[in-house]
Structure formats: C-alpha cells, structure tokens
Amino acid sequence: MITSSPRNRQWLTTNFPLLFAVLKTLHGKAIESLDNLRCPVCNKQFRRRTATIAHFVRTHREFFIRIVNEVTDRYRKLLNAINDRTHHIVLKLNGEELRFESRKELAEYIEQHPEVLEQILEQFNASW
C-alpha cells in the first residue's frame, strides 16, 4: 500500500489480491502516477521511486491517510460481503449468481470490472 513498486505490487497481488483490487479500483490513477515517478497530487516529477513515495506520504499526508482509510474500509466491507465458503466464493449480482474459486479470481474479476465493487457493497448495505 505504501509503495507501488513492481516488487511490492507483486507481494500485494499475491498475498492480498482483493486489497490490491480495491486499491486499484479506487485509486488506479494515483498508482499509475506513482509508477511514473510523478506525485499524483501536485504532479511533481521525481527520479527515484523512494523519493516519489516519500514526498507523497509526507507532503500530502492527509490525502495519503484518506486513501488508506478508504481502501481499508472498502476492503473490510468487501470481506464481509463475500460469501466466502470453504472452497469458493459466491456473489449475487443483478440477480445472477457469480462463483469464484478463490479470492484471487474474484480480485481479477474486480480489476477487469471495477464497477462491480460498488455494486457488491451497495447490495450488501441494502441487505441490512
């Protein structure tokens, strides 16, 4: 979450595919900007990734914290919303039942269909 270097991204996608899918869905442009060594808030260009991240986190602390809170909040809600059975995940979406063999598979689906994330969360909220 703190950095979006390819190595860390791989670690995130392997260990927390759903968390990364949420991050990418909500803040894909910020990630892309950081990947290009550019501050997503003030557009300042950097030569090194570590300097880009350090600037972003320190200079735009409130924005950074907002992203972290937003992503963890949605991620927590998503974990509550998914019907996480032992070997697969079942989601009802627009009257259709979608079945995923793993969280990674669901994460890939969300990355390909970003609009699905809010639909899942809206349905979950409505059912309470």
Ligand SMILES: [Zn+2]
């Ligand atoms: Zn900046």
